[in-house]
Amino acid sequence: MVWAKVKFPFEKRVKLAQGLWLLSWLATLGGAITFCLGCFLKTELRRRAEVMDNTEIYIVPNTLIIAGMAAMGINYFATRICQDALDATRFPRWKTFLKPYFCCSIFFTTLMLIGVILSYAMKGTLEGSLKVGLKNGIRFYKDTDTPGRCFQKQTIDRLQMEFQCCGNNDYKDWFEVQWISNRYLDFSTKEVKDRIKSNVDGRYLVDGVPFSCCNPSSPRPCIQYKITNNSAHYNYEHQTEELNIFIHGCREALLNYYMGLMNSFGAVVLSVFVLQCTVLASLRYLQTSLEALVGQENTEVETEGYLLEKSISETIMEYLDPVLKLMLLNQVEDGQVKAEAGAAGTSGTAGATTPAT
Structure with a gap:
């Protein structure tokens, strides 16, 4: 079952590619901002590490740093894809790359959302860390x-x-x-x-x-x-x-300061997350609308684009199936190696215990 199907005439595909190119550069800038916010927050936390009891709170800036760096790479490649989108000879080379690209993009975009959630949810951890750290600092x-x-x-x-x-x-x-x-x-x-x-x-x-x-x-x-x-x-x-x-x-005072920082950063990163989701959805529409042109001489015909060709559960299993097969193959190979080693050990033992005639 095709989900969220949209028709794309030639002019609409051109505008989609052009708009997506600009949107991707904006999302790249958003990724850089996310990375800088994560670095700034980590620096501020380290400045007063002596009055904090644990380092669990560092998961927030570390998540923002990783998600920001990944967003810059993801959106840079999106701009390159948009440049080749309307060239019938250059776009097909991205076909094998797009499936793992979307997997990585969804993973790191989800990681960005997790960073936003953590920036609001770590108040209790931060307060407990400051309580013990300040108590020891005064002592x-x-x-x-x-x-x-x-x-x-x-x-x-x-x-x-x-x-x-x-x-x-x-x-x-x-x-x-x-x-x-x-x-x-x-x-x-x-x-x-x-x-x-x-x-x-x-x-x-x-x-x-x-x-x-x-x-x-x-x-x-x-x-x-x-x-x-x-x-x-x-x-x-x-x-x-x-x-x-x-x-x-x-x-x-410190709790209000740090929570103010994380809440403000969370709002900014949430905006970047929405922008990132828009880029991925638009890129998916562009990909599926262009795949309909494969084998056609006239590239200016109307095509259809969609977000999912199957249901969500079927799509997830389709992406996980190669990974599961690879894991199963490794288990079979390990089992064969152990079986061969066991057989070799058995035959060696038997040969050693056979009496000489």
Whole structure:
């Protein structure tokens, strides 16, 4: 059963080939844009890899990079096919190439759609990765002398200043960790001794935050120590006064930033996907309408083009049949090799055990 049949007079075939040529170059540009978006997103994720716990989120930029590179190649060949489409002597050479070409094109176009879906679906994974990564980053903030963590303080400080955030969930996360290194504490003072003794784990905890949490737009000088102590500061009320530090957590800020990027990129890539599907459908119409001219002397007659000659299930099996036959052939050959090896081993054993006469 032929699906989506359309009649193509000679003039309509010419316009189809010309329009498809232009559309293919636009889709090539769309593939390049997809590739660049994937590279940019991967670079942004790597910039803050120290505050992420896993690399599963990299599947989104990697998918966009692969799909973008494939789209550029697919659409470049589509432009070449369009150039030869109306030449009766040059187009037949593409006949054997078009079937695997459509298989690869459908696969990578589907991969592009998967990249779009993942860009919207990876929010939970990204949030979990940031939650654990930022928690560890804050915990190791003071370890400037520890190999592998020397730049953790710099990373967190730059992050909080750039995104105007503080802590993981909020600024109170800094109250639960010792973020001041022991090398900068005077253990002979009563205050330090009391604070360490009052903590079960022997940590120096303060109701303060690093300088990078200070809000530069606040008219009041930054209060980063004794934040919850109203009597320690003049005309200060912790419960009611607007704090002059960033109150939003960095996890929320980073999540909004990355999801904003991926959602925007997803909309762009979805447009490229639609354009790519249009190119493949138009190329299929052009192919089938030109195949009807094979063996005819008059190339200006009206022909019919279609998307599928059979049903979807039959078409899929037609494309999968050569692959299945190849796999079956390999299995048969492997079985024959093992059988021959087993027979040779049996005959050798029999010869060795035969008594001499």
